[in-house]
Amino acid sequence: MSLYAQLNNIAPDDGSNQVKVGFGKIKGLFISNADTFPKITIYDSAKADTNDPEIIHQFVPTSATVRLFSGDIGGIAFSKGLYVFIQGNVSMTVIYE
Numbered sequence: 759m760s761l762y763a764q765l766n767n768i769a770p771d772d773g774s775n776q777v778k779v780g781f782g783k784i785k786g787l788f789i790s791n792a793d794t795f796p797k798i799t800i801y802d803s804a805k806a807d808t809n810d811p812e813i814i815h816q817f818v819p820t821s822a823t824v825r826l827f828s829g830d831i832g833g834i835a836f837s838k839g840l841y842v843f844i845q846g847n848v849s850m851t852v853i854y855e
Contacts, residue, residue: 787852
């Protein structure tokens with residue numbers, strides 16, 4: 759069963775969001791709003807550590823878009839945890855297991 763987390767960030771602050779600790783899959787992103795030089799980096803991290811491996815490197819989101827990740831396992835797997843780092847103004851929903 760898929761879960762979701764609603765994340766928001768307002769510039770000039772950077773948003774640090776530990777969504778899940780442990781193994782799982784990121785299945786998709788819904789970006790409801792993105793402006794003021796937005797960037798999203800998603801890490802395989804259990805400790806909100808930007809030195810851990812990147813799953814998605816500095817994705818530049820666009821408002822009102824959905825990004826679904828499929829593949830053989832129905833998403834992109836992570837082993838340590840799901841950590842989302844947001845820069846700029848972004849309102850989004852992360853879909854994961």
